[in-house]
Amino acid sequence: MSGYFARHLQALLFAAGRLARAPVATALTVLVIAIALTLPSSFALLISSVRSVSSDFANAVDVTVYFKRDTAIEKVQQLASSARGRSGVGSVKVIPADKALEQFRKDSGFGAALEALTDNPLPHAMDVRPTAGATSPADLESLKRYLSAWPEVELVQVDSEWVLRLNAILDLMRRIVLGSAGLLGVGVVAVIGNTIRLEIYSRRAEIEITKLVGGSNAFVRRPFLYTGVFYGGLGAALAAVLVWSGGHLLDAPVARLARSYGSDFALASPTWGQVGLLLAIGAGLGLIGAFLSASRHLARIEPRP
Amino acid sequence: MIRFDRVAKRYPNGREALAALSFEIPAGEMVFLTGRSGAGKSTVLRLISLLERPTRGQVLVNGQDTGRLPPRLIPAFRRQIGMVFQDHKLLTERSIYDNVALPLIVAHTSLREVDKRVRAALDQVGLLDRLRALPLELSVGEQQRVGIARAVVSKPPLLVADEPTGNLDPQLSCEVMNLFRRFRDVGVTVVVATHDMQLVREAGLREIVLADGKLQDIHVADVPTLEVRR
Numbered sequence: 001m002s003g004y005f006a007r008h009l010q011a012l013l014f015a016a017g018r019l020a021r022a023p024v025a026t027a028l029t030v031l032v033i034a035i036a037l038t039l040p041s042s043f044a045l046l047i048s049s050v051r052s053v054s055s056d057f058a059n060a061v062d063v064t065v066y067f068k069r070d071t072a073i074e075k076v077q078q079l080a081s082s083a084r085g086r087s088g089v090g091s092v093k094v095i096p097a098d099k100a101l102e103q104f105r106k107d108s109g110f111g112a113a114l115e116a117l118t119d120n121p122l123p124h125a126m127d128v129r130p131t132a133g134a135t136s137p138a139d140l141e142s143l144k145r146y147l148s149a150w151p152e153v154e155l156v157q158v159d160s161e162w163v164l165r166l167n168a169i170l171d172l173m174r175r176i177v178l179g180s181a182g183l184l185g186v187g188v189v190a191v192i193g194n195t196i197r198l199e200i201y202s203r204r205a206e207i208e209i210t211k212l213v214g215g216s217n218a219f220v221r222r223p224f225l226y227t228g229v230f231y232g233g234l235g236a237a238l239a240a241v242l243v244w245s246g247g248h249l250l251d252a253p254v255a256r257l258a259r260s261y262g263s264d265f266a267l268a269s270p271t272w273g274q275v276g277l278l279l280a281i282g283a284g285l286g287l288i289g290a291f292l293s294a295s296r297h298l299a300r301i302e303p304r305p
Numbered sequence: 306m307i308r309f310d311r312v313a314k315r316y317p318n319g320r321e322a323l324a325a326l327s328f329e330i331p332a333g334e335m336v337f338l339t340g341r342s343g344a345g346k347s348t349v350l351r352l353i354s355l356l357e358r359p360t361r362g363q364v365l366v367n368g369q370d371t372g373r374l375p376p377r378l379i380p381a382f383r384r385q386i387g388m389v390f391q392d393h394k395l396l397t398e399r400s401i402y403d404n405v406a407l408p409l410i411v412a413h414t415s416l417r418e419v420d421k422r423v424r425a426a427l428d429q430v431g432l433l434d435r436l437r438a439l440p441l442e443l444s445v446g447e448q449q450r451v452g453i454a455r456a457v458v459s460k461p462p463l464l465v466a467d468e469p470t471g472n473l474d475p476q477l478s479c480e481v482m483n484l485f486r487r488f489r490d491v492g493v494t495v496v497v498a499t500h501d502m503q504l505v506r507e508a509g510l511r512e513i514v515l516a517d518g519k520l521q522d523i524h525v526a527d528v529p530t531l532e533v534r535r
Contacts, residue, residue, distance in 0.1 A: 007410075007413060209407070211383075212354075212394065213384070214383040215380060216377075216381075216411070219411050
């Protein structure tokens with residue numbers, strides 16, 4: 001058993017030594033791998049940041065009803081109380097046009113410009129919040145139809161539709177990122193496979209001699225597998241550093257932008273678990289690339305005395 | 306130890322290197338394989354060390370039929386054979402110690418055992434004080450002795466040498482032959498392919514002479530009982 005570990009340790013140290021002796025070539029290969037891994041990882045991280053914000057909207061099931069401009073406030077109050085009587089409706093809050101304008105003046109920062117208005121452009125509105133048991137898309141749709149049927153109603157806006165749309169867009173982006181990550185992963189395997197191939201042929205004489213004295217294919221292959229794992233692992237580590245520092249650089253501007261919209265949105269930093277996953281993926285891709293390349297090319301090198 | 310039974314070898318380019326060659330080398334004997342260039346000496350050694358398989362006939366080495374050995378067992382088969390080459394085939398970037406250790410490393414020997422055996426093998430060829438040197442820092446004769454140390458470090462029952470004295474002056478050649486004879490004396494079967502006829506005559510051992518891929522003659526100098534068994 002100790003012999004087994006010693007053999008692997010030997011192959012590992014040998015592979016590390018080869019990489020360290022050619023620092024520039026190693027750095028270039030690692031850089032290519034790191035860039036290929038950085039792109040999908042940073043996009044995935046961005047999407048998960050946005051998703052965590054949109055999940056705050058998960059209880060955004062309110063339905064906003066805008067009335068026609070000429071509707072009297074008394075009529076609105078009357079319709080509000082009939083809405084309260086409908087099953088599935090939790091609460092109804094009437095927002096008169098003048099209150100809405102006041103709120104808008106305060107929040108938007110357009111106060112001075114709004115002073116210039118001679119009359120209120122905003123309609124009366126009301127917020128209808130469904131009871132907790134009546135928030136399925138079908139329930140909301142039926143509520144929307146019920147409210148739209150009133151002749152005084154101009155527009156019924158279901159807030160959750162925006163959340164659904166955002167989620168659909170995020171889903172689409174996630175798939176695009178997954179697809180490109182798959183392609184870039186194949187690219188990483190190809191880059192590592194090719195690097196290993198070159199190394200195998202540059203060490204042809206050594207491989208022949210090793211086979212001549214009875215080295216098995218597995219023995220000859222082992223250091224190359226470690227080389228592949230090193231390339232992939234180092235590339236993934238560099239990618240993690242790039243993602244982290246990129247997030248750090250963008251953090252302050254993004255926070256400023258988000259604050260100006262009254263949001264506390266922030267870019268997520270990669271967690272240790274995600275970094276570990278990235279390292280595992282990098283090392284795994286390296287192993288696959290090295291294995292494919294070594295199995296293919298080592299079998300062709302047979303000793304010729 | 307080695308038996309060739311009507312062995313023919315034709316290379317992919319159509320050259321017929323051996324034609325119906327039969328001979329036997331008993332265990333523990335030291336034999337020369339001679340003949341002109343192109344007579345088939347190298348092919349015989351390649352067939353013994355399973356670098357080639359016979360086209361027809363049977364090659365038995367240490368009881369194993371090389372024509373039928375599956376590829377995955379070839380590494381283990383080669384570990385029973387120590388090979389010495391005219392051009393040494395040393396790893397030029399590795400130390401003498403690492404070169405000699407290679408057959409043990411590939412055979413998964415424990416590191417303590419490796420150290421013991423490498424030192425013993427280098428001691429036998431008189432190079433124990435050079436184990437940190439690189440091959441190209443040694444003279445040609447020393448490099449050949451490193452090659453021999455590597456061939457015997459795993460104590461194989463069979464030692465095969467292809468023109469081991471090709472690049473050496475007569476005195477160094479004589480030293481190398483004496484080394485081989487010492488291994489023969491401890492029970493190792495030794496096959497030496499050479500065209501150095503003076504060396505063969507001086508050694509006074511059995512000689513298998515090849516010509517055009519066939520057995521031309523078997524000479525015995527001072528050895529009274531030559532048996533071409535069966």
